[in-house]
Amino acid sequence: MSEPIIKIKDLSVVYKQKKQTIVAVDDVDLEVEAGDIYGIVGYSGAGKSTLVRTINLLQVPTAGFIEVDGHVLSDNKQLYKGRLLRQARHDIGMIFQHFNLLAESTVVKNVEFALRHSDVNKNDRNKRALELLELVGLSDRANNYPSQLSGGQKQRVAIARALANDPKVLISDEATSALDPKTTRQILDLLKELNQKLGITIVIITHEMQVVKEIANKVAVVQDGKIIERGSTVEIFSNPKEPLTKEFIGVATGINEAIETIKNSKTVQNLSKNQILVELAYKGQSTGEPVINNVYDKYKVSANILFGNVEILNETPIGSLIVVLDGTAPNIKKAIKEFQENKVTVNVLKEGE
């Protein structure tokens, strides 16, 4: 286990307004290890941005401890300030939903902006900026203005700017939310590549599990300012506990939709006494199909597959099958036990009557 590069403890952010106080971040602990791509998921207003913006003190916390790559940015009321803070921010790049590029500066000047206070010699800044643009695949657009670029290209410029000072951490606040699915994929691929090539740690906020699924190795689900569930992406996808997590995953895999459709189908509406509708979830080595064969051989319980989905997360397959099991009641019980012994999670969706 490597040392965490981001350590957040007992962090709270409270907005005081005239009539009400809003607890946007509520006593959160979070550790991100070097090299992680950490997804932060939650609905709008959950407090994701507020939480993540404390990492570079764009948001000043009301209380709590924040350490990033050895800089103790906040220890309750002790905050990094002035030059120290600006230097620390060089270790923390950030990209945004609306790119936030300087419209009146060319692409290369946008990148050079971030180099103003860097160690890079004044005469070498242009060269360095061009290298960064090369890295994100945009060197041919160096002298364009942002308005001449597509959304995906703008985000690439923003990424180049964020990487200018060789940060250890990159924060992405809904960086793909304004992009179409194909461009989203390209940007996510780029982030993943940067993570592997440069070893940069990425914290990525999103309201789509799809994004997490594409690149994150860990994920935290945020609701009402709290992290309600966290873990490795594989763990969370294969065995979500909280209803909200299940909902997010259900949307991402399409399984929620499938269950709704299936529940309305004739087969399922007229489930007979010795039939039962279940979802079989499995991950990694334990695969569904062989067990299904086993169960039939042993207990004469047949499985009629109505829906199947397999996701590959970090090279681990995560499968989900919706099946009708058909057999005598005691045998179905044994079958379910057999599934569970083989590390297949069984969710009963509907029993026949």
Add this chain to the structure above:
Amino acid sequence: MLNLIKEYLPNVYNFGWTGDYGWGTAIWQTIYMTFWSGLIGGIMGLVAGVTLVITDENGFAKNKPVFFILDKIVSLFRAIPFIIMLVIALPISRNVFHAGIGPNGALLPLALSLFPFYARQVQAALAEISPGLIEAGLAAGGNFWDLIGIYLKESRSELIRVSTVSIISLIGLTAMAGAIGSGGIGNMAVVLGYQRYYWDVMWLGTFIILLMIFIVQFIGDTLAKRLNHQ
């Protein structure tokens, strides 16, 4: 040409080009007053406008007392009609700055009138800048002056537009100041033209002022367009 002027615009001709009441002198005085009061009032207004934006509730250098006081000062000066400003400020510029009357005497009231007007325009122009740009500047490790730079550069086209409007309104004010003795084309048109029934002088004065305004407008529009990449 000169003969034609002599024949059809006899009074215009009589004032000549140079000399205390010459056309050239008057044009020069108007340009002089506009330039210096524009520079002084413009800098004051720019500083005030920027300060208002950065110290306000959502500004990166939020500062309630500074914002409150400056906001009130700007509102107060904005409320004083120019003709009254002239009367109040003339003695100050005469006694404190020993500016005397004439073009120099008008600089203080002109600058003090331009300042609140320009400050509000700058404030409005900068308020258009997305807070995201300032955040990106902060996240990139930018300091105070970098952020001011973002504000000014990103709104430069709009700043040129509001400066154009301000200069034009300033030229109008110099004409008014001229009417009470500070010289310039306004003085020419009103005191030497209108009040003495030298209609040709009045009309030529008006024409010259219009021409100046058109030139300023043209330069402003061209620059604003050229510097806009939004």
